[in-house]
Amino acid sequence: MTIDAPAHPLSTVAAEAARRRTFAIISHPDAGKTTLTEKLLLYGGAVGEAGTVGAGNGRRAATSDWMEIERRRGISVTSTVLRFEHGDTVLNLLDTPGHRDFSEDTLRVLAAADCAVMLLDAAKGVERQTLRLFEVARARRIPLITFVNKYDKPGMDPLAMLDHIEQVLDLAPYPITWPVGIPGDFRGVVDRRDGAFHRFTRTARGATRAGDEVLTADEAREREGDAWTVAEEELELLDAVTGDLDLEAYATGAATPVFFGSAVSNFGVGLLLDALLELAPSAQPRPTVDGPQRDLDAPFAGFVFKVQANMDRRHRDRVAFLRVCSGRFERGMKAVNARTGRPFTMAYAHEVFGDERASIDEAFPGDVVGVVNAAELRVGDTLYAGDPARFPPIPSLAPEHFVTVSNLDTTRRKHFQRGLDQLAEEGVIHLLRRDPVADPTPILAGVGPLQFEVAVERLRTEFGVPVRVDHANWSHARRTDAAGAEVVRTSRWAELVYRSDGMLLALFAGDFALDRFERDHPDVLLDRLLDR
Template sequence: MTNSPGAAATVAPRSDKVSLEARRRRTFAVISHPDAGKSTLTEALVLHAKAITEAGAVHGKGNRRATVSDWMEMEKARGISITSTALQFPYTTGSGDTCIINLLDTPGHADFSEDTYRVLTAVDCAVMLIDAAKGLEPQTLKLFQVCRHRGIPIITVVNKWDRPGRYALELMDEIHERIQLQTTPLTWPVGIAGDFKGVLDRRTGKYIKYTRTAGGATAAPEEHIEASRAHEIAGDDWDTAVEESELLSADGADFDRESFLRCTSTPVLFTSAILNFGVNQLLDVLTQLAPSPNGAIDVDGNRREADSPFSAFVFKVQAGMDSAHRDRIAYARVCSGTFERGDVLTHATTGKPFVTKYAQSVFGQQRSTLDTAWPGDVIGLANAAALRPGDTLYSDVAVQYPPIPSFSPEHFSVARGSDPSKHKQFRKGIEQLDQEGVVQVLRSDLRGDQAPVLAAVGPMQFEVASHRMAAEFSAPITLEPLPYTVARLCEPEDVKLLARLPSVEVFTRTDGVLLAVFATKWRLETVQRENPEITLRGLVAADQ
């Protein structure tokens, strides 16, 4: 490069480049109650961004293909998301700007709350999906509370408007009353639930008319029609949409960016993900309104700005993505600075160097070599045996981000290898499932190393563990349920006393934490009342 003034002027300072790239990023999670259409919406977003040419969800079991975000065999068989998935793709807005989307699809089932919670530590915004017929469901409410606690702005999407459901105004009232969020719809349905013709764009006043495609496998054509012509095309349905939109305005339900970022209001859109209706509008809202990365808060409560030296936060570890390679991928959210493949970083937990030769960009199960990443990006670090969820990586200036707490388990089972000759595979598989956070692994001198206890928030975690032990490690296991439902942290000096009590057992978790488990919460209360000298502390509950 020459040193002429003109050449120098074209090269932005490094910190300016980081800030520019951070502003182009949108990193968000899609969260919902099971069966609200989350993976279908994820697929539709990727389709409309032209990252794939045809959606995986197709009507009819005979020709149904798996979505890009549900790649595990159990996910394909059950039709539900079992593990979170990262998808990165570019999206060109109507104004011609290109944004980089980092989309994290999450499990909706309550049994996998811990995985969803980890994902929510790595995003700047959440898209909350609500079934038009069911409204706010228990898991939806819990996820709203997690987002509120973490200060994550929420965009609400009412899905399945192509099917019979509730009245739109009724759904808005329910959201406002049950979770104290002011709804500020950006689009409003033209046609009742089950007769979805299009939407009134409340920002422009235009009618966006949708046209179905075969099986919803391709992007639905849209026609943007001036309000003056909308009645001719949509008739009374348009008039009703206009009247209801005016009622919303009179009630103060117009979008306000400040209250959205403060998490006191939520913009709302109406979609049918299976038909690809309303998906373009969601992409535009994400790129226009969702916050871009602005650094992260460290353990001391200080913000590490996005243009600071490189740092990243590991929020997930996943193995078994490629049956041909037994490697393990650590998903890390870039919090600050620039990542370049081959950089030698510092692992904050151990202080040891970590070489990033095998860095990858992740798109569902697909992986490709990644050379550079910026704040907001999710990078996959292969062969990352030393990394655990909650770990921090940094360069130059030390930083430590808050760890991810383990949830309080409510289900416990003794795991034993079905084939004694597979002892080595058994130990390796249990260790890997523990490191990934699929289950918590507990041990005690009483039970021995051959019979670790698996602890989980929900029983489906045991199904995943059993399936993966057999499929990935050729070490099938049997599970013997234990009669415990409550766990508490305990102190070393109290272990002997607790171990002598009936319906109580003490285990050591892999991270060294001592857990006392009790048959019921009433048994816990009795132990505490009769032994006030014992110190027992609660863990993070799955519904917090």
């Protein structure tokens, strides 16, 4: 089925796409991701005051952490879209959860991003959960900009940090700014592009961009003494060994420009924001499953990368987050869902800023649109007008943790089933059943146990269902096909289950069981990535 797309000047779409920067932020918990997000919003003019994690005593809460569990626990458990304009550029900031337990959500968000900021703690460098998120980003080959945060506290010296990035991530670092002074005695940064020294001034409320002092080399030498002398020697070394930033390597995720600063003190954030405008790519044509890339000026097409229910508790709504890939989106337009072949009217569409929404009349490639009351849409769905298109599926990670879930209030059986189905459609958890028709104690599966905590809380608060979860001893899940399912059914080493979308999975209780099954049945499909 096709739907004619409205005609618009091709130059309008191309020009608007060139103004978009759609990027995500990935980091380990406690590296300062929420703080950096808030300060980018502050510098970009999107908020008048930066919020704080776990706000209280009259402080404004972080814009990106809008769920009650996020504000109570001080962690991000779901991705958030924050759209704002800075100068002539439209920025779509896709905030991601930092904890590895929610790395599936990050995987979906990175499918919609054109670039990512990798945030590192100056003392801890690449932490284990950062590494997992980096691997997700590398799998998508998206450009990475690195921000070394908390440089106003003790940590690694900058040359050691560059070596650390290169050795741990096999990623070529190229410092754009360079710190003066050691971690904990931070004097400021040199912008290697123009040689200007941005002096760090600690005030009662932190340094602000408007208060930055920009000094020449002679002024810095006089005021910073030995710290400047050391920095000059390091800069000479960098100039001799790094050359220019390899833009091709950066574009494919093999090299990363590096910035130093302190988000909590507002220092270096302005330079990072400027770099996003300069270095983050604008929207580019996207590959399709059955044909060539979808040109930006082709008729409208986009894909759903996230579904979130009950953002507005008063209306029990359901919002599908749609990344626009080509053409011009118009509120009220009709498009075809490639999965079902049925038309879908986007009568209620919003631009999204955390949990705040405002009606949007049009959007262009790179933008993220919140389609409201989208009960028919699923993660990975492609919507198109004009020439048919289908974008590649968004894979999910093989779960590593499993529990069985029991309804403690039998009078709310329908609410229990509806809540589980909703959470599965959003991707909060994988919903598995031994019997595809009826299973009184279905299985919840996830990358980490915190996903179950979120699921239990949402079942209680949004669907009014108290539940009990019990640990299950499986530790590996692999996707299989119909032929493999017949083998799994008769094996003592595996158990066959059905995911809520019909996918067949084989579950294994430990490495030994998985290894034994693979040795006995080398021809059976066992896939780690689960395509939606």
